Amino acid sequence: MENSILDVIPEIPVADWMANFIDWLTDNLSWLFDALRDSGDWVMDSMTELLLLVPPVVFIILLTALAFFAGSKKWGLPTFTVLGLIYIYNQGLWEPLMFTITLVIVASLLSIIIGVPLGILMAKSEIANFIITPILDFMQTMPAFVYLIPAVAFFGIGMVPGVFSAVIFALPPTVRFTNLGIRQVSDEMVEAAQSFGSTGSQQLFKVELPLAKATIMAGINQTVLLALSMVVIASMIGAPGLGERVINALQRAQVGPGFVAGFALVVLAIILDRTLQGFNKD
Amino acid sequence: MATKVEIQNLYKIFGKKEKQALELAKKGHSKEEILEKTGATVGVNSASFKVEEGEIFVIMGLSGSGKSTLVRMLNRLIEPTAGDILIDGENVSQMNKDELRKVRREKLSMVFQNFGLFPHRTILENTEYGLEVQGVDKETRQKKAEAALDNAGLLPYKDQKPNQLSGGMQQRVGLARALANDPEVLLMDEAFSALDPLIRRDMQDELLEMQEKMHKTIIFITHDLNESLRIGDRIAIMKDGEVVQVGTGEEILTNPANDYVERFVEDVDRSKVLTAENIMIRPQTLRANKQGPRVAAQQMKAEGLSSMLVIDDQHQLKGYVTDKDVLAAVKSNIRNFDSILRTDIPRVAKDTLIGDLYDIIYDSDTPVAVVDENNRLEGIVIRSLVIGALAKEREEESNNGE
Numbered sequence: 001m002e003n004s005i006l007d008v009i010p011e012i013p014v015a016d017w018m019a020n021f022i023d024w025l026t027d028n029l030s031w032l033f034d035a036l037r038d039s040g041d042w043v044m045d046s047m048t049e050l051l052l053l054v055p056p057v058v059f060i061i062l063l064t065a066l067a068f069f070a071g072s073k074k075w076g077l078p079t080f081t082v083l084g085l086i087y088i089y090n091q092g093l094w095e096p097l098m099f100t101i102t103l104v105i106v107a108s109l110l111s112i113i114i115g116v117p118l119g120i121l122m123a124k125s126e127i128a129n130f131i132i133t134p135i136l137d138f139m140q141t142m143p144a145f146v147y148l149i150p151a152v153a154f155f156g157i158g159m160v161p162g163v164f165s166a167v168i169f170a171l172p173p174t175v176r177f178t179n180l181g182i183r184q185v186s187d188e189m190v191e192a193a194q195s196f197g198s199t200g201s202q203q204l205f206k207v208e209l210p211l212a213k214a215t216i217m218a219g220i221n222q223t224v225l226l227a228l229s230m231v232v233i234a235s236m237i238g239a240p241g242l243g244e245r246v247i248n249a250l251q252r253a254q255v256g257p258g259f260v261a262g263f264a265l266v267v268l269a270i271i272l273d274r275t276l277q278g279f280n281k282d
Numbered sequence: 283m284a285t286k287v288e289i290q291n292l293y294k295i296f297g298k299k300e301k302q303a304l305e306l307a308k309k310g311h312s313k314e315e316i317l318e319k320t321g322a323t324v325g326v327n328s329a330s331f332k333v334e335e336g337e338i339f340v341i342m343g344l345s346g347s348g349k350s351t352l353v354r355m356l357n358r359l360i361e362p363t364a365g366d367i368l369i370d371g372e373n374v375s376q377m378n379k380d381e382l383r384k385v386r387r388e389k390l391s392m393v394f395q396n397f398g399l400f401p402h403r404t405i406l407e408n409t410e411y412g413l414e415v416q417g418v419d420k421e422t423r424q425k426k427a428e429a430a431l432d433n434a435g436l437l438p439y440k441d442q443k444p445n446q447l448s449g450g451m452q453q454r455v456g457l458a459r460a461l462a463n464d465p466e467v468l469l470m471d472e473a474f475s476a477l478d479p480l481i482r483r484d485m486q487d488e489l490l491e492m493q494e495k496m497h498k499t500i501i502f503i504t505h506d507l508n509e510s511l512r513i514g515d516r517i518a519i520m521k522d523g524e525v526v527q528v529g530t531g532e533e534i535l536t537n538p539a540n541d542y543v544e545r546f547v548e549d550v551d552r553s554k555v556l557t558a559e560n561i562m563i564r565p566q567t568l569r570a571n572k573q574g575p576r577v578a579a580q581q582m583k584a585e586g587l588s589s590m591l592v593i594d595d596q597h598q599l600k601g602y603v604t605d606k607d608v609l610a611a612v613k614s615n616i617r618n619f620d621s622i623l624r625t626d627i628p629r630v631a632k633d634t635l636i637g638d639l640y641d642i643i644y645d646s647d648t649p650v651a652v653v654d655e656n657n658r659l660e661g662i663v664i665r666s667l668v669i670g671a672l673a674k675e676r677e678e679e680s681n682n683g684e
Contacts, residue, residue, distance in 0.1 A: 191359050192398035196412040196463070197387030206415070210402040 022150050033154045040160040044102050051098040060085045067271065070278030077274050084267035093242060093264050100231055100241035100268065103159060107166035107227040112220055115171050119178020119216070120204065129179070136172040144169050144230060148237050162239030166230035170223045177219025181212025217280040224272055232265060242268070285368075286499040287333040287356065287467060292365035294351050294523075297322035304363055313522045325351040327523035329365075336497040338489075340514030342504055348523035349503045353469050356501065357390045358382055369467065387416050391460035395472040397452040399444035405431065405455050406440035412463035430462040431455070433492075450481040454488075461496075470502045474509065486513050507546060511535075519543050558639055559632035561671050562652045562661030568592045570600050574618055575611035578603060589648060591627075591659065592619055599651055599659045601625040629653045632660055636671055643668050 026033070051059075064081045071077035088097050122129045147168050151161035185208050193207040209216075235243030242265050249258030295303045303322035306315070313324045326348045333339040343349045354360040356367055358374065367374040369389060377385065391412065392398075399408050406424065409431055413423035431437045434454045444452055453473060460468055474482045490513060493500065504510055510517045511531040518528045519539075527539035538544035566585055568578050570592050578590060582605050592600045600623060607622035616622070628642050628650045643650050649662040 188394050188396055188398045189400065191354075192392070192394060192400070193411075194359055195357055195386060195390070195392040195469075196415055197383045197385075198415045199383065202415050206411075207400060211400070213402075 022153050026153050029154075037155045037158070037160045040106075040155075040163065041158060044106055044159045044163070047106070048098050048102045051101060052095065056085075056089050056094055060089075063271070067275050067278075070275040072278065072281070077271075077278070080267075080274075081271050084271060088264045088267060091260050091264065093245065093261060096240065096242045096245055096261070097264065097268065099159075099239075100228070100243065100265075103162055103166065103231040103234075103239060103241060104224065104228050104272070107163045107170055107231065108220070108224045110163065110167045111171045111174055111223045111227065114167070115174030115219075115223065116178050116216065119175045119219075120182060120209075122175065122179040123182035123208075132175070136175060139168055140172045144233050145236075148234065151234075152237050157238030159239050161237050162231060162234030165234050165237075166227045169230040170226035173219045173222035173226065174216070175219075177222070178212065178216050181215030181219075182208050184215065185211045214280060217276070221273065221276045221280065224276060225269060228265070228269055228272065284335045285332045286335040286370065287339075287501065288331070288366075288368040289352075289356070290330050290366040290368070292326055292329045292352070292355060292367065293363045294325035294348070294355060294360060295322050295363045296325050300363055324523050325360075326355065326362075329520075329523070329525045331518055331525055331528050333499060333501060335499050337515040338493060338500045338502055338513055340502045340504060340510040340517045341520060342507060342510045342514075342517055343520035344505055346522075347520040349505075349520050350471055351523075352520070353471050353501060353503050356467075356469060357386055357392060359392075387412070387463065389466045390469060391463065391465035391467075392469040392471065393453070393456045393460050393473040395475055397444070397449075397456045397476075399452055399455060399459075401444055404441050404443060405436065405447070408444065408455060409440075409459045409462050411459060416463065427458075427462050430458040433461075434458045448481075449477050450485060453477060453485060457489075457492075461498075466499060468498050468500045470500060472503050472505070475504065475506070482509070489513060519546065556636045556671055557632060558630055558634045558636070558650070558652045558661075558663055561636065561667045562632070562663050563667065565591050565649070565651075565659065565662040567659065568603070568619070570594050570619055570623075575603075575608045575616060575622070578608045578619075579605075579612050582608065591651065591662065592623060593659050597658045599627075599629065599653055599657055602627050602648060627651050629657075630663075631655075636668060639663060640668050640672065 054062075060082060063085065064078045067081040068075075068078040088094060118132065122132050144165070147165040148161070151165045155161040155164060182204075189207055189211060190203065193203040198206065231239060231241060232243030232246060235241065235247045242261050245261035246258060246265070249255075249261060293304055293307060295307070297303070297320070299320040299322050303316050303320040303324065306319065307324050307327055311319075313327065316322060316324055329348075329352055331339075341349045341352060351360055355362045356369075356374070358367075358377075362375050365375065369385065372385075374382065374385060400411065403411070406427055409427035410423045413426060418426075428437060428440065431440055434457065436451065436454055436458060439447060439451070439455075444455065447455065453476075456473070474485045477485060486509065489500075502510075502513065514531060516528060516530055517534055519526050519534065519542075521542050527534060527543050529537075534543060535547055538547050566581060566587060568581075568590050571594065582588070582590060587605070589602050589604045591602045594600055600619075602624055603619055603622050604624065607624075611619075611622050627648050628646050630639065630642065630650055630652055632652050632654070634652075639650065643663065643665050649664045651659060652661045652663060653659055
């Protein structure tokens with residue numbers, strides 16, 4: 001490359017800074033990360049074992065019933081659910097399915113627990129909105145694989161780093177939609193609430209959150225699907241489940257098994273998405 | 283009567299450079315000047331007035347006149363930039379959050395232009411809201427809310443959601459909700475403006491009826507002069523954030539404070555504002571006990587009349603006589619009106635609107651008599667006067683249309 005005036009500035013060691021920062025965190029907070037990993041592993045292992053205790057037939061019936069009520073008692077979604085789950089069982093993917101479900105549930109719950117209050121904070125405070133918005137942009141646009149590196153540095157390999165990276169990736173929609181939903185509540189609703197002498201929390205819980213519910217649920221739906229997609233990617237750092245099968249097939253260039261596991265993921269995604277949407281409509 | 287609400291030199295500046303703009307406004311610079319110099323908008327400019335207990339005080343102005351901002355400063359949904367708001371002598375503008383919340387809960391209720399009903403709550407739950415946030419227990423607040431709904435004839439709808447009701451009914455709920463926690467002052471922000479004209483009129487009547495029983499202090503915002511004249515005990519007219527005139531409807535119509543008010547007042551639909559009293563004339567009358575057909579014939583000839591009204595000594599209307607009957611009576615040498623007196627003359631009160639008068643006079647061969655509650659004759663209205671008054675309005679409308 002030709003010399004340019006820009007070469008006056010020596011290369012800034014951003015990579016070193018970041019690496020040093022992560023090292024520092026790992027060294028100084030290892031007690032915390034270890035505790036999180038051990039308790040996280042324990043919770044998720046128990047959860048998966050619990051799910052595996054349920055006989056697959058019962059599990060399929062329960063999930064189909066759920067789909068039936070979510071889909072306003074039409075037969076399309078329940079039929080798909082039955083056939084899809086039988087397919088997954090038939091292909092010997094039942095145990096990986098339960099691991100994936102565990103990871104998605106834990107990552108989604110954590111995202112909601114963190115995301116909804118954060119969204120409320122952003123809706124109420126312009127300063128919080130100003131600070132958090134670029135962080136959310138960062139979380140969503142940074143390639144998902146990049147999260148895997150610090151996740152491994154903090155938690156080693158396994159389920160916990162998988163959930164950690166899934167939460168980072170899946171959190172933004174819940175935060176954004178909660179913020180949006182509350183800001184969309186009309187001025188007249190807010191004025192009505194205030195004019196009767198509501199306290200801040202009465203206004204939030206009796207008026208704003210109920211009115212923002214549909215929007216927040218749309219965000220949560222997105223979060224669940226993003227969590228699912230990240231859980232698959234997290235298999236690269238040892239998270240078990242359907243993604244593990246996909247990665248294995250990828251590494252050995254096995255088209256057949258890759259498709260079988262990939263299709264199982266599609267089935268799961270469709271069941272999750274349509275069921276959640278169905279409940280949101282009610 | 284005691285003063286219930288008083289505002290003193292109230293200002294609201296929107297935008298940056300609030301202080302600078304306030305200084306300029308206090309020095310008497312105009313809204314445009316201040317906008318040019320500071321970029322700030324003067325929403326309300328040195329507004330002052332007193333509202334008496336139990337009256338309907340209307341604040342009227344076109345959009346952008348600051349009337350909605352002003353009413354929102356009374357319960358501080360909008361914070362005033364400067365000035366005082368006194369409710370029962372207590373300065374609301376100085377209150378901390380807790381004191382303000384107490385005032386909002388106990389003294390002031392608000393009714394909104396688009397009803398402000400919570401769509402996720404039933405009619406009953408909406409009506410309960412004010413009591414609910416005060417921490418009233420469920421049983422008591424339901425009882426009170428149901429009573430308020432019952433008053434408005436809405437109890438059968440209590441389990442429906444607001445979007446299942448028509449606009450007029452939704453606003454009745456809005457009003458019932460505002461009344462459920464028994465406030466002393468009712469703030470109504472363009473409360474009937476979103477309703478169609480017939481429903482709006484019904485609601486105005488209902489409000490007046492309710493007011494006769496409840497005697498609340500009502501501050502009512504509207505851009506509609508007819509509405510203000512119909513319901514307002516007193517009216518404040520606002521322009522560019524300033525209160526330009528305060529007075530009764532009569533005072534404002536007869537004595538507009540400046541050109542702006544005059545122009546505003548010109549737009550009044552005359553048929554809805556002018557009454558029989560405004561256009562009635564003094565009638566030529568005959569005294570039943572003292573005068574007979576000969577006098578009548580003489581006067582009719584002199585004045586060129588085809589009929590005359592007959593009254594008694596107490597000035598009560600007996601009826602009328604026609605020229606033909608009078609001449610026939612003179613020929614037959616009859617001395618009094620008893621045999622020729624006709625009584626089929628329409629009678630109206632002096633506050634009858636011209637709009638209503640038109641239909642009556644259209645079907646009548648005689649003039650319309652204006653009488654008081656004791657049937658004493660106060661004047662008559664003849665067809666040409668009604669048509670003349672209405673024609674003046676049409677003429678103005680067509681001029682405005684050009």
